[in-house]
Amino acid sequence: MFWYGNDGGYGGGGGVVVMVVGMLLFWGLVIAGIALLLRRPHREAGGMVPAHRSAQQVLAERFARGEIDEGEFTARLSALHGPKKL
Template identity: 60%
Template sequence: MMYWNGDGGWADSGAGYVLMVLGMLVFWGAIIAAFAFVLRQPSRQDRSAGGMVPAHRTAQQVLAERFARGEIDETEFASRLATLHGQSPL
């Protein structure tokens, strides 16, 4: 009767166990990296709500942002907005 007691192959030398451990580390590392990648991606709702900066802003948007930050006052905002729309300033 023959028994499988090892014949000097990879399992007896320990190389099989090392490869198994390395394979599991690569496998779980790939799973964790994929999970982290998915969590870091902005959702569609975030992108549409301003999660990403638009490539081109209009002059009116820039003016409104300056007014919102307090860089210009209401009269200057109204005057510049009227100029943008082709009307005479107040």
């Protein structure tokens, strides 16, 4: 009633297709952005992603924090290195 011709104001039906494709692209980008935010690795207080640490580094950090004593540290360290070869 308020448009010119029978195209509904969308340019003969092709505009509807463009709108649907545009809407699907928009929501796809929104969903992909949310997924990327959720999968992003958690950052520590310094803003850096912690690097992969070896078992010996983790053991040394636990000893430095006082979580384990010197005897346990040396015992676990020798267990990490395995039996000594002669």
